[in-house]
Amino acid sequence: MAPTTCVNCKEARAVIIRPKNRQKICRACFLHIFETEVHETITSANLFFPGERVAIGASGGKDSTVLAAVLKTLNERYNYGLDLCLLSIDEGIRGYRDDSLETVKRNAVQYEMPLEILGYGELYGWTMDQVVAQIGKKGNCTYCGVFRRQALDRGAAKLGIKHVVTGHNADDVAETVMMNLLRGDLPRLSRGTSIVTDSGASDIKRSKPLKYAYEKEIVLYAHHRQLDYFTTECIYSPEAFRGSARTLIKDLEKIRPSSILDIVKSGEDMAALVPNQDSGKNGQAATAEDESAGGCGSANGRSSGGEMAAMEEQLASNEDAGSRETEIKLPKTAPKKAGKAGKPAIKTQTLQHCEKCGYMSSQAICKACMLLDGLNRNRPKTEINIGMEDEEGSSTLMRQMEKIQLTNS
């Protein structure tokens, strides 16, 4: 096959086909276009102000490494005037985080940025290894997720920084849209799609400058700039539900590459249907409702009819959504059923300070404190748990022994 020429510079050999528009471009044009598009995302969303101190949530993985490299480049090219630093969270998982933290340390030198590493151990008194020893491999992701969300904010607060950027890309956002669509969790879908998560009660702003960047292009950017990043899979259980959503997204991309940005766009449009978080009367009912929201949404699945009805009612009362509400008409009987359950309101978040740690939370006691409370109360059980694991191991061994006897006879 004769080499294809870049459609942009019409000189160099094309090495990349862009997923979003199938354009064939060369290495140099790709790097420049990728950076320019992130710049456009940043400027059109007014993400930064001159002189702002920004912490990059850095894991040593491809996304955050590319984010750090691109932000450094753009900061210099367009004189953003940003004071950038790297913020890493050490979950305390031996054999998983150790190596990626080494990568972050190298990145700090390569990009000349100060680095702060904050551990679960020092923040919560529990490393993930200890949490898993206590509760087992099942369900530990909940702990890790809740702890991590707070850890980045606490790290930023410690550094006196009010803005944390993360490496979430278009594929991640599309996954989140799909997951929340499947759970029927429109409010969370809305929060997941917005480029900036800024809550009234918290003074730490979160944003995702790579929100419109394809994972494929992030990997290619890292490859063509030969960035130093680390790949690993958590040694404890992978997030099964997200995994399925991820496979679905990748399959769709294979058939129709623009799908990913289209899902992100759909997510944004659906988010526009969700009433604003601080729209007076809805905020009141938020705390009680959020409690039942739970982690993986099994409860949502069961009551989806009622929830949709409640949502329908909510949307009808919302002026913004008024023009579009006909699109999600439900049978007339549904709202009555919901009425019986005491008209559950849509889940919005009202933030307050956790009574225990003072950290912002949608509940009186924040999730991290609730989880910690459970862990601390059961701490002595650790040894018993280990004992049980041993027993399990030996029963497996016994079963294997039985097999051997069977085959021998």
Added chain:
Amino acid sequence: MSDSIPITVEFTGGLEILFANERQHKISLPARSGDGNPSNIAYLLQYLVDNLMKDQRKDMFIMEDNVRPGILVLINDADWELEGEENYELQPGDNIVFVSTLHGG
């Protein structure tokens, strides 16, 4: 004409785990596949699974006789779609890179 093609195969982005944690492999690929046709990427995939991949999790790399969605293939640094994907016929000295986008940080 020689009966084998020397090429370099690289696995990154987490795929190296499936190939003895080695990123770069220099291999000599038979010049012709079993049916006598010049060796192409489709044959290389089969060859890699049969000869180089010690890990049992074949579906982490190959699905339905093709590269698993989410794994990028670069032929001499170019997206394989520009080179004819699995029908590309390998040349001596080629560098083939498999990059996974599926793994986390």
